Amino acid sequence: MSAPTKKGYIRPLDIRHGRVDMSHGAGGRASAQLIEELFQAALANEWLAQGNDGAAFAIPVGARMVMATDAHVVSPLFFPGGDLGSLAVHGTINDVAMCGARPLYLSASFILEEGFALAELKRVVDAMAAAAREAGVPVITGDTKVVEQGKGDGVFISTTGIGVVPAGVDVSGSNARPGDVVLLSGTIGDHGVAVMSQRESLEFETTIESDSAALHGLVADMLAAAPGGVRALRDPTRGGLATTLNEIARQSGVGMLLEEAAIPVKPQVDAACELLGLDPLYVANEGKLVAVCAPEAAEAVLAAMRAHPHGTAAARIGSVTEDPHRFVQMATRFGGRRVVDWLSGEQLPRIC
Amino acid sequence: MSAPTKKGYIRPLDIRHGRVDMSHGAGGRASAQLIEELFQAALANEWLAQGNDGAAFAIPVGARMVMATDAHVVSPLFFPGGDLGSLAVHGTINDVAMCGARPLYLSASFILEEGFALAELKRVVDAMAAAAREAGVPVITGDTKVVEQGKGDGVFISTTGIGVVPAGVDVSGSNARPGDVVLLSGTIGDHGVAVMSQRESLEFETTIESDSAALHGLVADMLAAAPGGVRALRDPTRGGLATTLNEIARQSGVGMLLEEAAIPVKPQVDAACELLGLDPLYVANEGKLVAVCAPEAAEAVLAAMRAHPHGTAAARIGSVTEDPHRFVQMATRFGGRRVVDWLSGEQLPRIC
Incomplete structure (x- = not known):
């Protein structure tokens, strides 16, 4: 999530009525604007603010770590009790936690379909940001691509999580024993x-x-x-x-x-x-x-x-x-x- | 990439003539077979073999780390000098490296379109595996989802990489100074x-x-x-x-x-x-x-x-x-x- 826009050079994103177009995936000015005004505005944190191709962070001394990833393609995007954005946070946090680890950070990659309403995208990203805040696990880096209308379905989100395994914990699906x-x-x-x-x-x-x-x-x-x-x-x-x-x-x-x-x-x-x-x-x-x-x-x-x-x-x-x-x-x-x-x-x- | 199949219960995947169907994304037996016979066969390593929801690994003492992610939607899937699979490895390794870090591990999430030829998928995953081997950066965990025909475009791959920043290195897009x-x-x-x-x-x-x-x-x-x-x-x-x-x-x-x-x-x-x-x-x-x-x-x-x-x-x-x-x-x-x-x-x- 690099490349903040040069503020003042362009009109603000029309989140209420605008739609995703191919320029939002081209890596130029329109991409930078979408990232800054929609994604960074919702997910704001010190790691995204680094503005580099990845995010840097420190890890406790000699830690054993876990990495897990999940693609999220739920349809419809909103359903009773949840939505794609919160699901993409919960699903990957849970995969990290099921390895016995304390989740620390998330990354998120978005595949947007041309023509998708920016207002819908904002609802999804806002829900994602709220879920990440509530869980205390920030989304620290991301990427956005756009595909032509009919080659995607609104928005797909892949999230990856990393976490640290506390000392003495050894949790694995291969550890079950008769009598357990x-x-x-x-x-x-x-x-x-x-x-x-x-x-x-x-x-x-x-x-x-x-x-x-x-x-x-x-x-x-x-x-x-x-x-x-x-x-x-x-x-x-x-x-x-x-x-x-x-x-x-x-x-x-x-x-x-x-x-x-x-x-x-x-x-x-x-x-x-x-x-x-x-x-x-x-x-x-x-x-x-x-x-x-x-x-x-x-x-x-x-x-x-x-x-x-x-x-x-x-x-x-x-x-x-x-x-x-x-x-x-x-x-x-x-x-x-x-x-x-x-x-x-x-x-x-x-x-x- | 959990759930290896109970070998012998089903016929081997017909990679030559078969196509992705919705059952490959359902999380049951067909999903497990696709993961084992196509993904794990190509990407085989000790971390995938853990078979859990995530992969565990150790990190050097007190390291400063980097996390980067990229969605890959290139079209066509194969082009002179490359393909989606190798691109998905190179792109994310490079994002980690551009933060001054030594890339250690990758995760990969696949969004497959129903009807996509398994033989094509195998070409992409094999290319990915070859690129990861050549780079010395293994894909240690993954996820696969399937969307209906017309809601995707063959295959999209999101990869996430993590790496360690060597001591004394401080590389950031914000560090450039006049005279550099x-x-x-x-x-x-x-x-x-x-x-x-x-x-x-x-x-x-x-x-x-x-x-x-x-x-x-x-x-x-x-x-x-x-x-x-x-x-x-x-x-x-x-x-x-x-x-x-x-x-x-x-x-x-x-x-x-x-x-x-x-x-x-x-x-x-x-x-x-x-x-x-x-x-x-x-x-x-x-x-x-x-x-x-x-x-x-x-x-x-x-x-x-x-x-x-x-x-x-x-x-x-x-x-x-x-x-x-x-x-x-x-x-x-x-x-x-x-x-x-x-x-x-x-x-x-x-x-x-």
């Missing part, structure tokens, strides 16, 4: 159903809101409650809880046994899923996490989760088993047992 | 003309190749030749040399005076620009840099540039002046003087 406890931070399916209901213009009796949230504060509390007791963390986004647990089972070479009755689902989400023909186990979440914990640490971690605003409905939903087939199985409400497989095919396109 | 020397690492306009000639199917007598290259080795040699003597570095990409120099002039609050005759342009690029109605000063480069140096360091830095394969045609092209208007001026071949302004409007869409 599986914890879930709250209800599942909220995000996917919120986006889907907006897209299909479905009217439910109560509005279903996305759970989109930054989870690094929750993770910090969990790690503080049982240092070394949290073995694996993951946020069940695309593919839902079922796919996330299969990922961990596969990575750790273990099985899992879930209790269907223990998995929290809001009644209105359950009803919407039935209407839409969806299984909540496979619906995306954007503010939930799964934790695999050492059995002796599980109670302390669960208590820390329930004490945090993003974990009030946290529950123990199952345990890790020895299983050469790496199956995730579920004890159903009716006393049976079934295999919970990976998501196959496409359930909900462009949910994040 | 302006150096350029080689000929200008090659990249923009190469892409444009491909797009317009223009036939020139000789093929004009993009200069796309990773410049961190060149930068390291320059910094070693005159520690503290290199004040500002920037790669003249979109907007070309003219816009880049205006950026530095604006950031540092200085003017510049260039010598037109000293700026190297290949004859075939000059001819193509004339044909296409372009000014080489505004055409994008992807393997060149501008350096502003303290006068006493300029000779040593220039010698280091000329000794490096990416700087053989390096030249002293002008000097920094005191100018409250922050004008970049140029002494023309005919003895006159003119102002070299920022690029205004769009000259070459989707050049990087």
Whole structure:
């Protein structure tokens, strides 16, 4: 985000009525103006103010670090409980946090479609800035490109986050062991159903809101409650809880046994899923996490989760088993047992 | 790039004839297969093998770091001397290097269009992997999303790089001072003309190749030749040399005076620009840099540039002046003087 405009040489950007045009991506005066008057105005911080091709910062002595990235293409751009801008902040913060790290900084790259309304772009960037401020994780560098009308879809945002892993923390999807406890931070399916209901213009009796949230504060509390007791963390986004647990089972070479009755689902989400023909186990979440914990640490971690605003409905939903087939199985409400497989095919396109 | 597939459960990806479909972005089995058989196969390294939501790595004691990001939307995907994949590696490595940092790691996020041929995707990812290997800067984490046909354009790639600033180095576009020397690492306009000639199917007598290259080795040699003597570095990409120099002039609050005759342009690029109605000063480069140096360091830095394969045609092209208007001026071949302004409007869409 370099090249501030020479103020006074041009008229201010017409954010109310203007649209993105190809010159906004050309790297000249119009690009500089868009960056200064829209992006830097919203995201203002000392790193962007450096005005160089990248942003410089200091890192604590001898730190172990994490880097994570996410492309965000959610459609529509605005949905109950969230929008593309806040999602792009939350999604990448959460990926960093799921590695056990404290997120420090974000970068953002925008791919804009020619003709996209600047007012809409500003709403997205403002929401992004608000989410970054609330999370305490600034967007310190960025880039903007423009593609011709019909070669994009309004705006896509890719964010990358870096963070520092506290000493003594070793969290990885490959660390789960038989006997470990599986914890879930709250209800599942909220995000996917919120986006889907907006897209299909479905009217439910109560509005279903996305759970989109930054989870690094929750993770910090969990790690503080049982240092070394949290073995694996993951946020069940695309593919839902079922796919996330299969990922961990596969990575750790273990099985899992879930209790269907223990998995929290809001009644209105359950009803919407039935209407839409969806299984909540496979619906995306954007503010939930799964934790695999050492059995002796599980109670302390669960208590820390329930004490945090993003974990009030946290529950123990199952345990890790020895299983050469790496199956995730579920004890159903009716006393049976079934295999919970990976998501196959496409359930909900462009949910994040 | 998590979720390796359960091998043997599905047929291998048909890379030769297959196409991207929406299931490749759904986060389930098809996503995992695409990541494992195409992305991880090409980019294979120990960090991707961690299989978590992000990648972990150690950083030297108390380092000062840099983070830079770039979206890449070049069209066509392949052009003489380069392609989207290598460009996405070079572009971000260069942004990190222009901050005076040694690039360490890259992340990559892919936005794929439904229907895009997997064979084309593989060509792009293979080129990316080769560029990352050659540069010694691995892609350690990534993400992939798919949008419906007509909502994207084959593939867009956003890359983010992080690097470490060596002790004693302080490079910033705000550091230029009157009396400083302006150096350029080689000929200008090659990249923009190469892409444009491909797009317009223009036939020139000789093929004009993009200069796309990773410049961190060149930068390291320059910094070693005159520690503290290199004040500002920037790669003249979109907007070309003219816009880049205006950026530095604006950031540092200085003017510049260039010598037109000293700026190297290949004859075939000059001819193509004339044909296409372009000014080489505004055409994008992807393997060149501008350096502003303290006068006493300029000779040593220039010698280091000329000794490096990416700087053989390096030249002293002008000097920094005191100018409250922050004008970049140029002494023309005919003895006159003119102002070299920022690029205004769009000259070459989707050049990087």
